[in-house]
């Protein structure tokens with residue numbers, strides 16, 4: 723049977739779609755993530771917000787996307803007027819992170835996704851910093867003997883859009899990339915179990931980000947390597963009689 727493309731689940735989030743006479747409550751994700759997964763050779767599917775854990779058995783890898791701020795109470799942080807929190811999304815995605823870790827499903831966390839990975843395993847965040855909120859981006863430096871070093875080399879230019887950052891990564895994550903001002907820009911799983919999981923503080927899914935193909939390429943390759951139970955036996959469609 724022709725090998726199938728690894729199925730990559732992109733965790734959707736809720737948002738409102740204003741229409742002339744009604745506001746529709748939707749769940750979904752920016753198309754840039756879908757396009758980048760497909761470009762890297764994966765089969766992208768969007769996992770509905772709040773139901774991602776139920777659908778984990780269908781995927782070979784997961785993408786946690788960007789978005790609002792992690793609720794500071796989760797990591798002992800202070801509230802801040804600039805924060806836009808969604809505790810319900812935090813709850814659901816922390817459950818998903820832990821389920822993916824237990825099942826060894828490769829995971830990429832982007833921006834808020836990285837921050838939630840840290841908080842989900844006991845790390846903490848800086849509540850607010852002004853420096854990194856510009857899409858023009860900045861350079862990052864990777865750590866020796868890290869996956870990000872293998873993928874990106876010593877330095878790379880990345881696209882950035884965040885006002886929070888990692889304060890302490892916790893015991894389960896190794897910091898493997900930093901900006902020149904020492905802000906954490908990349909983490910890799912270093913916990914007790916083997917799990918292919920990386921977080922990046924920048925936005926590799928954005929078309930003008932130069933790291934996208936390599937970062938999403940890593941995830942799709944990790945998904946293909948994963949020898950878990952096959953997700954979908956892509957048998958030939960039933961012949962219509």
Ligand SMILES: N[C@@H](CCC(=O)NCCCC(=O)O)C(=O)O
Pocket residue numbers: 752787788789790791792832833834835883884885886887
């Ligand atoms: N809120 C956090 C995370 C920032 C983040 O994920 N930005 C992406 C914005 C685009 C989107 O909503 O997908 C921070 O600011 O540090």
